[in-house]
Amino acid sequence: MATASGELHHPADPGISKLQFAPFSSALDAGFWHELTQKKLNEYRLDETPKVIKGYYYNGDSLGLPARLTLEFSAFDMHAPIPARCCPALGTLYNTNTLETFKSCDKKSLLEKEANGIWESIKSGAALENPMLLNRFLLLTFAKPASLGERFSSNQIQALQKAYDELCQQEGVTALPYFLIKYQDNSVVVSLLKKWDGFFQDHGGKVTVGVYDPCNLSHYPGWPLRNFLILAAHTWGNILQTVEVLCFRDRTMQGVRDITHSIIFEIKLPETSLGPDCPKAVGWEKNQKGGMGPRMVNLSECMDPKRLAESSVDLNLKLMCWRLVPTLDLENIVSAKCLLLGAGTLGCSVARTLMGWGVRKITFVDNARISYSNPVRQPLYEFEDCLSGGKPKALAAADRLQKIFPGVSSEGYNMSIPMPGHPVNFSEVTMAQAQKDVAKLEELIDAHDVVFLLMDTRESRWLPAVIAASKRKLVINAALGFDTFVVMRHGLKKPKQQEADDSCSSNASGSSDLLGSSLFSNIPGYKLGCYFCNDVVAPGDSTRDRTLDQQCTVSRPGLAMVAGALAVELMVSVLQHPEGGYAVASSSDDRMNEPPTSLGLVPHQIRGFLSRFDNVLPVSLAFDKCTACSAKVLEHYEREGFHFLAKVFNSSHSFLEDLTGLTLLHQETQAAEIWDMSDDETI
Structure with a gap:
């Protein structure tokens, strides 16, 4: 009785020689392992269900090489083309999540499961329609092979090659695993297995089957023949006693195609039925030690460390998606291009947190150099960066990010940002440089999705706030006190074509005091205020006539890290909201309500008080007299460009206050106070 375990006995003819098979040797290249890593991270995640993969075998190797079953990076794509003169082979991938599961896996049960699947395809006839299904099963037979050149004439060999091609x-394939053959003196006809009926009617009962054979051994057929013989025994065993097998070996030697080394022999089929049960299956490949354990492959030297770093960096984010936040839109975060204006304590903290979220594009702008006091508070710098006058912060920060993670695209620009109250009209040179700096800043803001305002002074935030508002870019602002901070998103103006229908609130009461104590609810993003909306004075030179401690931002050491992290988390929450920067602002009152995103609230502002370890979430409306984002300021900037900006830089704060109506507001307020005092005195 023939079984898949290996032997075919014929008790009536003990002289029949024993046929042995050359097993496959697996050939898994580095591309397969890399693609499996990507599939695990991006698709399979924690899924351990079996996956269908596709390999191929080739019989064109040099003599003496083992028959190889090859798996490449394309193994997971069922529609990927197969290399020329290679036969496809379908398989199943069982990928476990833990080493313990791998070790405890019942390999015998898995093999029997696959064997049963092919056995069912044989019984149902599916293997006739798709012979590739046979390459999961095993069978040993008896035969003594002969070379094709010893049996076929040169004309027959040429005819066989032509008919096979x-x-x-x-059939639209590069190679066929199994096919039927009829041959006469000078002709050869081939056909598909499923056309068995009628193909051999006029051939005197002789049946010849071709098998695409990857084996290079001259006396043994390759592994694919084993399971075909199971099919033959089950399907034709009751009408056939023997089957002639041609192991088709198609090789190119020194540029010349040659099939003469193919072997041909006769197989005697079993006289008894195989029965309904699946034959015993074998087939686990032995490792280098000759045992049945796993084969270990060390790819550390052949895989690009940068690619490994990218997969590892994203692992924490993938784990968040798999178990904790399945709806997290990582692509929206990773693809965000972030511009950091300021590469100091806040800038360094923001950059590190952005990298933790997988952001790949980070650009720094700063005009300062690294001083000896910086490295202990600014984690992107070291002591050596302070020597010889100090490296430019923006350039050093960008360089350090790429050393931390080569997968990040980081640039630094050592440039100044022109500011209100800081005149640029001293000479043509300073004016030309200011114009150049403005043009570069406009270019950078236009090329990025999110702008972080992380500078030391209030007035340095004015120009980027105006440009970003005009270009409809998301602005995240962070500012520090000694033990207080504010992190906020600026209101995102509606696209220009929609502004005519819905303008920002013009109610002067939309301004709030410096702590943002006025709270509102259900305020959409386009009606939210910017950093300057809470002020009733225009920005000016905040460093003039001030001592060193007044010019510097003196803060508790942990404050910048807290504020920097919250600035990035606010950006991420905004990007997760379906409306992005136009999302309705969450306030402190919303903390007990259902959060609007999978990551929680999307506040307008976060104001922290480290002495109390407390945060509040105020919301303030845009101020129609704001010196940065009001309609009048944006209108003049968009119409006059640098000419308008130069007037702001070179004038006192009264210029912006006159333009926006703050001066008139002050006058009206003073008149009202005088009137109130007169009433009091009368009373």
């Missing part, structure tokens, strides 16, 4: 072309 034409059948492959007709």
Whole structure:
């Protein structure tokens, strides 16, 4: 009785020689392992269900090499083309999540499961329609092979090669695993297995089957023949006693195609039925030690460390998606291009947190150099960066990010940002440089999705706030006190074509005091205020006539890290909201309500008080007299460009206050106070 375990006995003819098979040797290249890593991270995640993969075997190797079953990076794509003159082989991938599961896996049960699947395809006839299904099963037979050149004439060999090529072309494949053969003195005809009926009617009962054979051994067929013989025994065993097998070996030697080393022999089929049960299956490949344990492959030297770093960096984010936040839109975060204006304590903290979220594009702008006091508070710098006058902060920060993670695209620009109250009209040179700096800043803001305002002074935030508002860019602002901070998103103006229908609130009461104590609810993003909306004076030179401690931002050491992290988390929450920067602002009153995103609230402002370890979430409306984002300021900037900006830089704060109506507001307020005092005195 023939079984898949290996032997075919014929008690009536003990002289029949024993046929042995050359097993496959697996050939898994580095591309397969890399693609499996990507599939695990991006698709399979924690899924351990079996996956269908596709390999191929080739019989064109040099003599003496083992028959190889090859798996490449394309193994996971069922529609990927197979290399020329290679036969596809379908398989199943069982990928476990833990080493313990791998070790405890019942390999015998898995093999029997696959064997049963092929056995069912044989019984149902599916293997006739798709012979590739046979390459999961095993069978040993008896035969003594002969070379094709010893049996076929040169004309027959040429006819076989031509007929096989034409059948492959007709079926749209590069190679056929099994096919039927009829041959006479000078002709050869081939056909598909499923056309068995009638193909051999006029051939005197002789049946010849071709098997695409990857084996290079002259006396043994390759592994694919084993399971075909199971099919033959089950399907034709009751009408056939023998089957002639041609192991088709198609090789190119020194540029010349040659099939003469193919072997041909006769197989005697079992006289008894195989029965309904699946034959015993074998097939686990032995490792280098000759045992049945796993084969270990060390790819550390052949895989790009940068690619490994990218997969590892994203692992924490993938784990968040798999178990904690399945709806997290990582692509929206990773693809965000972030511009950091300021590479000091806040800038360094923001950059590190952005990298933790997988952001790949980070650009710094700063005009300062690294001083000896910086490295202990600014984690992107070291002591050596302070020597010889100090490296430019923006350039050093960008360089350090790429050393931390080569997958990040980081640039630094050592440039100044022109500011209100800081005149640029001293000479043509300073004016030309200011114009150049403005043009570069406009270019950078236009090329990025999110702008972080992380500078030391209030007035340095004015120009980027105006440009970003005009270009409809999301602005995240962070500012520090000694033990207080504010992190906020600026209101995102509606697209220009929609502004005519819905303008920002013009109610002067929309301004709030410096702590943002006025709270509102259900305020959409386009009606939210910017950093300057709470002020009733225009920005000016905040460092003039001030001592060193007044010019510097003196803060508790942990404050910048807290504020920097919150600035990035606010950006991420905004990007997760379906409306992005136009999302309705969450306030402190919303903390007990259902959060609007999978990551929680999307506040307008976060104001922290480290002495109390407390945060509040105020919301303030845009101020129609704001010196940065009001309609009048944006209108003049968009119409006059640098000419308008130069007037702001070179004038006192009264210029912006006159333009926006703050001066008139002050006058009206003073008049009201005088009137109130007169009433009091009368009373």
